[in-house]
Amino acid sequence: KAGVTQTPRYLIKTRGQQVTLSCSPISGHRSVSWYQQTPGQGLQFLFEYFSETQRNKGNFPGRFSGRQFSNSRSEMNVSTLELGDSALYLCASSLGYTGGDSPLHFGNGTRLTVT
């Protein structure tokens, strides 16, 4: 069974640009969550989608948005990039809601560098 796949693996963007990251969950998983990982702030929850609906949202500005498609694949978009957005963005999928009995399965992440 294929794991969670995130593309691209690395990305370099310039301040002010926008970026879209992609996540393909494990087959059959309906929940996709996104996390930002930085050395200073650690792992911070961005949002969770379940069956194409945003179920939960962290404390990030509106520049961060996401969506989930009918095949459970998810995309995350960051507009008007800032230097502080440089981070490892991790996607995780699970069969059911986060917090239930279904564990999260993480992808290897997308490393975004904003210059």
Added chain:
Amino acid sequence: GNSVTQMEGPVTLSEEAFLTINCTYTATGYPSLFWYVQYPGEGLQLLLKATKADDKGSNKGFEATYRKETTSFHLEKGSVQVSDSAVYFCALTDSSYKLIFGSGTRLLVRP
């Protein structure tokens, strides 16, 4: 608010030494508790979990016990290996079902 506090790393041990990584939490209600591990260049993997007080989670020789009286979930292993070198994250799910992580503890095991 809900939070997780882990001991600062790095923790450096010799192979076959005993490992303890401390984790305490603050949460309302009865959170589920988790340990995740991140190997270099990879995402996080669930190591073990416990969903109620006094539960013991265990996997790959690691174990942790959910202690409600001390709000702790310390990770232990009796004999570490070089391959255990990684970053370990303690986490909880809060009442809104978000997964909240600690800051992570880097473990370095020397041969």
